[in-house]
Amino acid sequence: xxxxxxxxxxxxxxxxxxxxxxxxxxxxxxxxxxxxxxxxxxxxxxxxxxxxxxxxxxxxxxxxxxxxxxxxxxxxxxxxxxxxxxxxxxxxxxxxxxxxxxxxxxxxxxxxxxxxxxxxxxxxxxxxxxxxxxxxxxxxxxxxxxxxxxxxxxxxxxxxxxxxxxxxxxxxxxxxxxxxxxxxxxxxxxxxxxxxxxxxxxxxxxxxxxxxxxxxxxxxxxxxxxxxxxxxxxxxxxxxxxxxxxxxxxxxxxxxxxxxxxxxxxxxxxxxxxxxxxxxxxxxxxxxxxxxxxxxxxxxxxxxxxxxxxxxxxxxxxxxxxxxxxxxxxxxxxxxxxxxxxxxxxxxxxxxxxxxxxxxxxxxxxxxxxxxxxxxxxx
Numbered sequence: 001x002x003x004x005x006x007x008x009x010x011x012x013x014x015x016x017x018x019x020x021x022x023x024x025x026x027x028x029x030x031x032x033x034x035x036x037x038x039x040x041x042x043x044x045x046x047x048x049x050x051x052x053x054x055x056x057x058x059x060x061x062x063x064x065x066x067x068x069x070x071x072x073x074x075x076x077x078x079x080x081x082x083x084x085x086x087x088x089x090x091x092x093x094x095x096x097x098x099x100x101x102x103x104x105x106x107x108x109x110x111x112x113x114x115x116x117x118x119x120x121x122x123x124x125x126x127x128x129x130x131x132x133x134x135x136x137x138x139x140x141x142x143x144x145x146x147x148x149x150x151x152x153x154x155x156x157x158x159x160x161x162x163x164x165x166x167x168x169x170x171x172x173x174x175x176x177x178x179x180x181x182x183x184x185x186x187x188x189x190x191x192x193x194x195x196x197x198x199x200x201x202x203x204x205x206x207x208x209x210x211x212x213x214x215x216x217x218x219x220x221x222x223x224x225x226x227x228x229x230x231x232x233x234x235x236x237x238x239x240x241x242x243x244x245x246x247x248x249x250x251x252x253x254x255x256x257x258x259x260x261x262x263x264x265x266x267x268x269x270x271x272x273x274x275x276x277x278x279x280x281x282x283x284x285x286x287x288x289x290x291x292x293x294x295x296x297x298x299x300x301x302x303x304x305x306x307x308x309x310x311x312x313x314x315x316x317x318x319x320x321x322x323x324x325x326x327x328x329x330x331x332x333x334x335x336x337x338x339x340x341x342x343x344x345x346x347x348x349x350x351x352x353x354x355x356x357x358x359x360x361x362x363x364x365x366x367x368x369x370x371x372x373x374x375x376x377x378x379x
Contacts, residue, residue: 009080012083015062023090049095161199
């Protein structure tokens with residue numbers, strides 16, 4: 001390529017590096033504030049998405065102009081296209097860095113378990129920072145082996161952030177169950193930490209784009225590492241899901257057995273409902289023996305399941321009695337109303353937000369936190 005083009009390309013790389021360095025500096029300020037336990041210093045993170053967006057647009061305009069003037073091919077074209085995407089990733093990364101500093105400072109207080117929060121937040125921030133630093137450093141690297149090595153390092157650090165976030169999430173949910181008054185502050189802390197995890201995800205995306213720009217080759221080969229990483233991450237998420245929602249896996253296995261063995265589906269459903277009734281009766285008797293109390297929930301559940309079983313039997317019968325079916329459905333509806341009222345007004349259920357409740361086992365200290373909402377969507 002012509003020398004003017006090489007100068008343009010180097011200017012683009014320099015400007016991208018400057019944005020990356022600014023984001024890294026903001027994370028370093030946050031890290032020092034946390035390590036020194038001077039949370040007020042998080043206000044020194046002056047990064048703003050608006051300024052980053054303006055700088056990003058300027059770089060994008062230079063890239064588009066360069067594409068129009070020089071019509072680059074092969075590696076040169078790959079680089080410019082990759083840089084065009086990287087600017088957007090850096091803007092989002094900077095936004096996440098700023099949001100983390102702002103949200104963490106706002107929600108952090110001495111009323112929280114600060115030692116536990118900082119114990120996990122500091123290494124989480126370090127991993128996010130290192131993943132971003134390493135990915136940005138690839139832009140000036142020309143040795144293919146060094147690029148591969150740094151790319152793998154980014155993936156390792158990103159994996160660490162995932163593990164650390166899951167650990168602190170479990171610990172914070174336990175703290176919430178012990179102190180409901182601080183539930184909002186704890187969830188805000190989790191939301192802030194989620195931003196750090198997203199920064200590491202962005203770092204992987206940046207590293208992948210730079211890997212493709214610098215190493216080149218077939219598109220499938222260039223994206224293989226990222227695909228492999230994504231697959232491993234997806235498999236881990238599936239494992240984590242089934243480890244906490246084993247009933248879904250059990251239901252899937254039972255359905256598969258029914259399909260393979262050619263058992264009549266309705267008969268299989270009836271047998272399963274009868275099994276559930278027996279299980280609920282055993283629970284009720286066991287609960288009565290241990291606590292000397294008879295819980296209304298078990299009785300209602302048994303009746304509802306048993307009535308559903310009868311409805312299925314009646315509907316599969318050739319000589320259907322629609323009056324009996326309608327009557328049973330009405331009784332089931334009445335029982336459901338009682339069940340809903342029991343849940344709503346039970347002292348063992350405490351709602352702390354739209355998506356989170358604390359479930360108590362009677363008056364005992366055993367609690368289970370149930371949350372149905374992802375911390376936050378990616379900004």
